[in-house]
Amino acid sequence: xxxxxxxALYYATARLGLLQQLVRGQVTPLWPPTxxxxxSLLLFSVRVWPGIAVGALAVNSSxxxxxxxxxxxxxxxxxxxICSYLLLSRAGFRNDLDRLQDALALxxxxxxxxxxxxxxxxxxxxxLSGALPASGFWPTWSVxxxxxxxxxxxxxxxxLVARWARWPHxxxxxxxxxxxxxxACTLTVTYLATNAGSSSxxxxxxxxxxxASFRFERAGAAPCALAVSTLAIxxxxxxxxxxxxxxxxxxxxxxxxxxGTVSLTALLLTAVVSERNRTHEEIQRLCxxxxxxxAHQDAGSRRAPPEA
Numbered sequence: 001x002x003x004x005x006x007x008a009l010y011y012a013t014a015r016l017g018l019l020q021q022l023v024r025g026q027v028t029p030l031w032p033p034t035x036x037x038x039x040s041l042l043l044f045s046v047r048v049w050p051g052i053a054v055g056a057l058a059v060n061s062s063x064x065x066x067x068x069x070x071x072x073x074x075x076x077x078x079x080x081x082i083c084s085y086l087l088l089s090r091a092g093f094r095n096d097l098d099r100l101q102d103a104l105a106l107x108x109x110x111x112x113x114x115x116x117x118x119x120x121x122x123x124x125x126x127x128l129s130g131a132l133p134a135s136g137f138w139p140t141w142s143v144x145x146x147x148x149x150x151x152x153x154x155x156x157x158x159x160l161v162a163r164w165a166r167w168p169h170x171x172x173x174x175x176x177x178x179x180x181x182x183x184a185c186t187l188t189v190t191y192l193a194t195n196a197g198s199s200s201x202x203x204x205x206x207x208x209x210x211x212a213s214f215r216f217e218r219a220g221a222a223p224c225a226l227a228v229s230t231l232a233i234x235x236x237x238x239x240x241x242x243x244x245x246x247x248x249x250x251x252x253x254x255x256x257x258x259x260g261t262v263s264l265t266a267l268l269l270t271a272v273v274s275e276r277n278r279t280h281e282e283i284q285r286l287c288x289x290x291x292x293x294x295a296h297q298d299a300g301s302r303r304a305p306p307e308a
Contacts, residue, residue, distance in 0.1 A: 003054075009055070010055025010059070017031045028237075029233050030151065030154070034081060035158075037055075039159040041081055041082065042085060042088065042095055043160075049078060052078050053074060060074055069129045072122075073121065076120075079118070080114050084114040084115075087109040088105055088106070088110050091109055096160075097161070097274075098274040099275060100272060103268050106157065107153065111150075138249060142248070146252045146255055150259050154259070162222075179220070182211055182212055190205050190208075190231045192204075193242075196241050201242070209221065209228070214269070218270045225266040225267075229259045229263070232262075
């Protein structure tokens with residue numbers, strides 16, 4: 001049942017990702033299925049890999065140039081998430097994302113490194129099958145790598161956070177108002193920054209990521225990073241704002257650098273804040289234990305009879 005659910009989610013999110021395709025109707029700067037695949041492997045272990053393969057086959061069978069090419073692309077799309085999972089497991093990755101080392105591992109071992117596999121296999125397959133000219137190899141490779149890496153950096157943290165999310169009951173009105181203000185400001189500023197004519201305005205989104213990380217930790221930072229990156233990807237697909245008047249490879253480098261910085265900022269800040277809060281709680285717990293031990297010892301000394 002889990003394998004079928006993974007396959008269905010992979011296929012459904014792939015169809016959404018293809019709405020932003022830039023090359024041959026199948027290469028997109030955001031490929032959410034890769035994030036689904038890595039999150040599924042982290043949550044359910046490597047036993048769900050057939051679901052990833054089936055989902056990839058269902059998607060690529062209708063858009064691949066040849067049957068052999070489809071199989072090669074499916075192999076690449078399956079191997080890359082499995083490699084991410086194995087590297088993260090070897091590094092001692094924890095799904096709670098509450099440590100600095102987990103954030104760094106997800107960025108470098110989960111996203112940037114292993115996604116070279118799928119990008120290289122996929123682009124090489126399209127080139128060798130004659131569906132891609134030699135001049136389009138590196139632009140296609142850059143879009144493919146960007147899409148897969150962004151799927152891991154954006155979708156995987158969101159899913160790992162969403163799995164333990166619960167509706168808060170003891171939250172005051174001011175907190176809800178702050179969350180609403182954060183959401184509105186983040187969406188508005190990101191929309192303006194990604195539609196302005198200068199790439200220098202992209203930095204305006206980072207104060208809101210910092211706000212989300214410090215005030216709402218993972219529950220706030222992950223959705224904000226997802227929203228910011230999605231709007232940036234839409235702008236790059238339309239080639240508007242800071243992505244206008246540039247070639248495809250330049251836009252992918254810019255998008256990868258921006259979204260990578262967004263994800264890294266959100267993940268690292270939330271990890272640092274979580275570690276700080278956990279250390280503070282541990283200190284408080286030890287102080288309470290010390291105070292109770294001191295009170296117990298003082299009470300015992302008062303009850304002890306005087307020596308003859």
